Amino acid sequence: MLLKLIKFELKYHFKQTSYLLFTTLFFLSGVYLGIQEGAINPENKYNIHLFCSLISLASVFQIVFQTGYTVLRDTMNNSAQLIYTTSVSKFQFLYSRYLGIFITSSFSTLLYVLAIFTTILIDPLHIYSAETIEIIDFIWPWLIIILPNVFILTALLFTVALFTKKVPLIFFFGILIFILFWVNNFNIGSPFTGGKLVVDEQTIEKVALFDVLGLCSSYEQTQFWSPLEERTERVKFSGTLAFNRLIWGSLGIVLLLVSYLSFSFKLSESKKGRIKKHRFFKFKSKKQKEILSTPYKPVFVLKKSFKSRLKEFFNLVVIDFKITIFSKTFILLCIVWVGMLLSAMLHNISGQDVYGNVLPTTGLLTGLILEPLAHIGLFLIVFYAGELVWKSRQYNFNEILDAAPTQNSVLLFSKYTALFLLPIFIIVLGILTALLIQISFGYSTIDLKLYLSIFYFGGTSLFIYGILSLFIQQIASNKYLGMLLSLVVIYGLGYGLPSIGFQHPLASIFQLPKVGEGYSDFIGYGQLTNVFNWMSFLWISLALITLLISFKIYKRTSEHRFKNQLKLIVTNWSKLQRLLVLVLLGFVCISSVVIDGKLIPKSYTDDMSFRENYEKNYAKYKGYPLPIVTSVKTKVLLRPKALKYTVEGVYTIFNNTEKPIDTLLVTARNKLDQFSIEDAKIIHKNSALADVKLVVFDPALLPHESKQMSFKTQKSIGDFELQKDIISNGTYLQNSAFEPRFGYIKDLEIVGKGERKKRGLSLEQKKEDLKTYKFENTTRPKQDFETWVTTDKNQIPIAPGQLINQWSTDSTVTYHYKSEVKTDNNISYFSSNYETTVEAYKNVSIEVYYLPKHNTNVSEIIKAAKATLDYGVANFGNYPFDHLRIAEVPLHWKFGGHALPGTIAFQERFFTQDISSPTNGINQLSRVVIHEIGHQWFGQKMSPAPGRGGNMLNETMANYMEAQVLEKMYGKAMVRRLANFSRRRYFNFRSSAEIEEPSLHLVQNETYISYRKGFVVMQSLKELIGEATLNESLKELISSNQKQESARSIDFINIVLSIVDLQEQSLINDWFKKRIIYDLNITNVDYTKSENSMYMLEIDISTNRFETGLNGDKSEINTDETFTIGFYNKYPDDNTALPEFRTIRLKKGENKTNFKLKDLPKYIIIDPMVTRLDEDITDNIFEIDDEQL
Amino acid sequence: MNTLVINNASKVYSNGTKALEHVSLKISNGMFGLLGPNGAGKSSLMRTIAGLQTLTSGSVIFNGNDISKDPSKIRQHLGYLPQEFGVYPRMSALDLLNHIAILKGVLNKKERQEQIEALLIKTNLFEHRKKFVSNYSGGMRRRFGIAQALLGNPKLIMVDEPTAGLDPEERNRFLDVLSEVSSSVIVLLSTHIVEDIRVLCSNMAILSNGQIVKQGNPNDLINGLHGKIWKTPVLKSELNVLKDKYNVISTRLLAGKTSAYVFSEEQLTTDFESVPTDLEHVYFHILKTSKTTSYAA
Structure with a gap:
């Protein structure tokens, strides 16, 4: 019988429109992901696992629908009494229904996975080798993640349905699972949410264990995987992941058992006899007798006036609104919403590790409300649109209501109003939550206007979605189908066309630009407001046409025939209706034309055809000798209010090569109005998108010869142009925005294999051989710099160099800057309504330029600047300028x-x-100030030569400066935290790196190496040779490379190698020239107390070292080096801990060491300052039990 | 005087079901009974009059206004109690009546309050006025239904199967209320309970398979069959033979014994005894006749 019942259930599900719709969507999503280049890389098993597993999230909603339909169908269809009185057993009844949902949902997810597999196997672009694609890589995540998830989710929602017997509560739990997924994954920086937060291992493990979908567990297992492991390894069913599956699987079984035990074939009893406080009447004043003698008589009914309609309307809205907001589901939703906001706001304000605490500014909190509002609001609208439209029918009250002499427009409009009040309600809740945070943190700069803007920027989309959802509900044959269709239509219209290649703002139908993170105190939402206004105007006009149709097809009949409604759309338009549609269509046309007209052409970097032609036409100039710039003179006219700028430049170009230059390819981002080079002529130009010119020298530019180049360019920013170069307040114009670039730009080559193949470009890409890389003796002269910057009168123009002069006219102000020393070509121009604080410190004028309301941190900035100048001057030579300007952007x-x-x-x-608590966590403000000032030595004073390893001298050394100055300012604990952050970040980013991992001394743009690994390695080096020796080496490097851009990473390593012994040389070579990682572990600590009250500690330490290849393949190597061991009375990150450090020589494998200490420590840590790259440092620390102390 | 005229009304659902076929009626103030078996089209006719569904052909005119063109013309004067209805959760009778009264245009708060009080007393719900209507028993809910139908100033009150499921006391109370208000308005009572029509209605129509098969004054209809209804005891095994031989309009069980009622202009045999005609005989006779006619057609 059970089998027959299951068969019936399967048949039932396969007949449900919602099930078929979900299954089709799953299948199509699989196909889409399979054919979309860049989505899934079939040569990467980890990538396959990631994408396949994601369907778990969508399956939540499928199961919500199926559970609702299955568990509650007897109640909904009034057939409970029939079914419950048959001879079916509890077991057969419950588990046939459970298995029906489980089997069909599993089938849908399997279709998704198979669709991905099949599409990749077919590989329409023919870019992958079929031999590398194995079906097991697709089935495996289905088996270990998706299938258990379907089992667990079904059990969970099935139980909720049985216990609550309320569809809204099943939906609520579904949404809750969805929200928990995002919160969990976001908070551990999981790739499922695109995050890259750095979170400690213990937190990740905890979250991984309790994540119901097990996706955090996958991340926990793979977070440090090397690219090689990602390509070759499957996620294992072991460790936290297996434990997670077992915990949740067991819970699923327990829930099924509980469901079984608590279920009985009884009808639910309603709570009778509840007396509700009446709301509208006061009977107290009347005597009962008087009331009982009141005779019934008809009451004269007023002919419907505007006043009466208004009253009806308000009455209907109040009833709908009240019923909704006092429902359990809505209250729960509000609790979750406020909880989410509180957690997001507190998380952002009390940043972790490197992120530092931030003030609860209205801009920040507004963004944090707007971001989730878009998602929560959509679900809210879609769900309650269904509830409101179907409410009277659901409660069988529709005939009474429909027979009332209320106008259709009043009935329908009241529904719209009640629906729109819901997002308004949750926005108000959001604002109140934000105000609560601001008040409790003592933050008083509250910007109410900005809060009110949430109603516009967050509410407009929801208004449009509301109209669409109510329209769809009107034509749908049932509520839940209507909800599903609403989601499909909203997402389909919004993302359908762009996903198949139509990249035009009008192709994202009913979608408005997201403004959540775009707020700046400089310009608010800036140009985005223009785009938003026009897009809102367009989509609201179109939505209002939908609204008009909704009114037109609204019928109070029980016959809801789609055909009849279609007929009503095309017939019987009244004059007023026609006029309204025409006006609205007019608005749609006007706004579409305006949007299209104001549309900014794609930038040349985004235009694939441009890039294709660029490569095809100009790749032949790759490798041509190029001149460099040795002198820059610019006149920059900024007009921030008008969003325009003009630059006139006169540059000296110099042939720094040993070959004559006869042909030069020049590319500029903007069109150059004037361009000329002395003794050269333009023989070819193309200014369709970027300005590309081919210049021929006649005679050729000989080695070490200079010529003058001049150009003029201007740029006017369109209303819709979301650019950053020039804005009304807060301009930061980089020279790369307008300067002509010399030579073939390799970065413009198309990267995607499929796109390259489609455009007939070669797939073979030359790989640089890092093993045989040779440092060349290439040096590059620095440049002179002089500029005249003009801007609007109320703003201050800033550029590098000494301020020579300044003058103003009625409307403009001009500053003349000239650099007193030669600089690199890293130039930008600022202009804002700045407030200024200037402080003279040891012959340096420290100047801070900031927005008037951003004055809180100026003193800390100056404090950090002074500390950095002191450290830099003391250790690396004089500061090269007489000023230090720090300007806010x-x-x-x-x-x-x-x-x-x-x-x-x-x-x-x-x-x-x-x-306010500068010693907590990492003082982010001071860290960045120190880092950037550090660049005045490492980057400006000593500039790296062209070639690999430059960023080791720039960024690694600026990071080293961070550690040294922070230690002086705030102590060792902060440096330990920063080193630990760098360690984790290195492993994190290494796992998502797409190219081979170079060694530190050959680093290019791999920030995880130059910044993160570099930080740790410099701490190791400091520990090995001492701070003074290390700083001396750096000083030597700086002093010998001041005149030209000539410093090389190898030069620094050689300086250090020359002053250490052989054993140390080997270590230094390992750290800088190889990829070395460690595995340190304190396995045991025994101690005894001697007669003289000293503690004898015996510590077992396991030490292993590995060298990883370019691709991440790992091999164990010998260890024999000195480590620091720390004895702490408190947890090492505690600022008040008083550690005692000792050094110890450790060899490969198990080491037994003995220490004699006066006090028994609470924590013993190997490598306490995190100077080694160790994937897991939780085992580096050993805690001595409280009882033993 | 209010008049409701239904002209040749037909309603065919999209699945082909003919709910109404050429129905024509003229109704003025007083109680009008609409009698018919389940599925005869009574509810369809009521929903059509209320403007809740459209006619395939024909028209419904109320006080001179064609409501198939503008249903709002009748809704302003309508009190409607559907056959089955539910209510919103967590709303008391007071709140809900107040809500419906506003929708019906009773804007004056005092008048609204007084009318609601009076109706609550009349329907014996005053004691329960603060309880959630969703928790009411079937009878209480029906009484609430009539209370809401009487709100405002209805000129046409339509009640669809109002006494189904009510105990005798509830039923009498309900019929009293209807009878009381029917003097100056049209009350259209749809039922398959013949007794309700007999005690209340001065005019009636019998609906079968979507068609009006008979209409008139109940007494006239009864008089028309006077002396033509005969009763005979019959064994169950002989019933079919009897049906083949005579015009058996109905059978009844009394103390476990079956009696057959036969329509005949004169006494057939001595086994048949003449019985006083009641409305039920008329009803069954007409249904039988209409079926025969329809088969013959």
Whole structure:
């Protein structure tokens, strides 16, 4: 019988429209991901696992629908009494239904996985080798992640359905699982949410264990995988992942048992006799007798007036709104919403590790409300649109309501209003939550106007979705199908066309630009507001046409025939309706034309055809000798209010090669209005997107010969142009935005294999052989720099160099800067309504330029600047300029800081950093200030020569400066935290790196090596040779490379090698020239107390060292080196801990060591300052039990 | 005087079911009974009059207004109690009546309050006015239904199977209320309980398979069959033979014994005794006749 029942259930599910729709969507998603280049890399098993597993998330919603339909179908269809009185047993009844959902959902997810596999196997672009594609790589994640998830989710939602018997609560739990997924994955920086947060191992392990979908567990297992492992290894069913599956699987079984035990074939009893406080009448004043004698008589009914309609309307809205907001589901949703916001806000404010605490500014909190509002709001709208439309029918109240003499427009409009009140309600809740945070943190700069903007920027989309959802519900044959269709239509219209290649703002139908993170105190949402306004105007107009149709097809009949409604759409349009549609269509046309007209052509870097032609036409100039710039003179006219700039440049170009230059390819981002080079002529130009010119020298530019180049360019920013170069307040114009670049730009070559194949470009790409890389003796002269920067009168123009002069007219102000020393070509121009703080310190004028309201952190910036100048001057020679300018730039610049000669661009967020407890975590503000000032020695004073390893001298050394100055300012504990952060970040980013891992001394743009590995390695080096010796070596490097860009990483290594013994040389070579990782572990600690009250500690330490190849293959190597061991009275990250450090020589394998200590430590740590790259440092620490102390 | 005229109304559902076929009626103030078996089309006719579904052909005119063109013309004067209805959860009778009264245009708060009080008393719900209607028993809910139908100033009250499932006391109370209000308005009572029509209605129509098969004053209809209904005891095994031989309109069980009722202009045999005609005989006779006619057609 059970089998027959299961068969019936399967048949039932296969007949459900929602099931078929979900299954089709799953299948199509699989096909789409399979054919989409760049989505899934079939040569990477980890990548396959990641994409296959993601279907678990979508299956939550499928199971929600199926569970709702299955468990509650008897109640919904009034057939419970029939079914419950048959001879079916509890076991057969419950488990046939459970298995029906489980089997069909599993089947849908399997289809998704098979669709990916098949499409990749077919490989329409023919870019992958079929031999490398194995079906087991696709089935495996289905078996260990998806299938258990379907089992668990079905058990969970099935139990919820049985216990609550309420569809909204099943939906609520589904949404809760979805939200928990995002919160969990986001908070551990999992790739499933695209995050790259650095979180400690213990937190990840805990989250991984309790993540219901097991996706965090996959991340936990693979977080440090090398690229080789990602390509070759399958995620193993072991460790935390296996434990997670077992825990949740067991819970699933327990839930099924509980369901079985608690279920009985009884009808649910309603709570009778509840007396509700009446809301509208006061009977108290009347005597009962008086009331009982009241006779019934008809009441004269007013002919419907505007007033009466208004009253009806408000009454309907109030009833709908009240019923909704007092429902359990909505209250739970609000609790989750506020909880989510609180957690996101507190998480952002109390940043972890390197992120530092920030002030709860209105801009930050507004962004944190807007981000989740888009998702929660959509679900809210879609769900409650269904509830509101179907409410009267669901409660069988529709005939009474429909027979009332209320106008259709009043009935329908009241539904829309009640629906729109819901997002307004949750926005208000969000704002109140944010205000609560601000007040409790004592933050008083509250920007109410910005809060109110959430209603516009967050609410408009929801208004549009609301109209669509209500329209769809009107034509859908049932509520849940309507909800599903609404989601499909909203997502389909929004992302359908772009996903198949139509990249035009009008192709994302009913989608508005996301403004969540775009707020800056400099310009608010800037140009984005223009785009948003026009897009809102367009989509609201179109949505209003839908609304009009909704009104038109609205019928109070029980016959809901789609055909009839279609007929109503095309017939019987009244004059007013026609006029309205025409007006709205007019708006749609006008706004579409405006949007299309204002559309900015693609940048040349985004235009694949341009890049294809560029490669085809100009690749032949690859390898041609190129001149360099030795002198820059610019006149920069900034007009921030008008969003325009003009640059006139006169440059000296110099042939730094040993070959004559006769042909030169020049590429400029903007069109050059004037361009000329002395003794050269332009023989070819193409200015369709970028300005590409081919210049021929006649006579050729001989080695060590100079010529003058001049150009003029201007740029006017369109209303829709979301650029960063010139804005009304907060301009930061980099020279790369307008300067002509010399030679073939390899970065413009198309990377994607499929795209290259499609465009007939060669797939073979030359791989640089890192093993045979040779450092060349290439040096490059630095350049002179002089500029005249003009801007609007109320702003201050800033550029590198000494301020020579300044003058103003009625509307403009001009500053003349000239660099007193030669600089590199790293130049930018600033202009803002700055407030200025200037402090003279040891012949250096420290100048901080900031927005007037961002004055909180100026003193800390100056404090860190002084400490850095002191350390730099004391250890690396004089500071090269007489000024140090630190100028604030808007949030849209994603860097923390950017060092120019004597000038630093410092991002807005650091000016809102909370430094009230500067010693906690990592003082992010000071860290970045130190780093950027460090570049004045490492980058400006000593500039690297062209070639590999330059970033080791720039970034690694600036990071070293961070550690040294922070230690002086805030102690060793902060450096330990920073080193630990760098260690984790190295392993994290290494696993997602797409190219071979170079050694530190050959690093190019791999930030995880130059910044992160470099930090740790420099700490090892400091520990090995001492701070003084290391600084002497760096000073020597700087002093011998001041005149030209000539420093090489190998030069620094050679300086250090020359002053150490052979054994140390070997270690230094390993750290800088190889990829070495460690596995240190304190396995046991025994201690005894001697007669003289000393503690004798016997510590077992396991030491292993590995060398990894270019691809991540790992081999064990010998260990014989000195390590530091720390004895702590408190946890090592505690600022008040008083550690005692000893050094110890350890060899490969197990080591037994003995120490004699006066006090028994609480913690013993091998490598306490994290100077070695060790994947897991949780076993480096040994805690002595409290009882023993 | 209010008038409701139904002209040649037909309703065919999209699946081909003919719910109404050429129905024509003219109804004025007073109680009008609509009698018919389940599925005869009574609810369809009521929903059509209420403007909740459209006619395939024909028209419904209320006080001179064609409501198939503008249903709002009738809704302003309508009190409607559907055969089955539910209510919103967590709402008391007071709240819900207040809500419906506003929708019906009773804007004056005092008048609204007084009318609701009166209706609550009339329907014996005053004691339970603060309880959630969703928790009411079947009878209480029906009474609530009539209360909401009487809100405002209805000129046409339509009640669809209002007494089904009510105990005798509830039923009498309900019929009293209807009878009381029917003097100045049209009350259209749809039922398959013949007794309700007999005690209340001055005019009636019998609906079968979507068609009006008979209409008129119940007494006239009864008089028309006077002396033509005969009763005879019959064994179950002989019933079919009897049906083949005579015009058996119905059978009844009394103390475990079956009696057959036969329509005949004169006494057939001595086994048949004449019985006083009641409305039920008329009803069964007409249904039988209409079926025969329809088969013959």
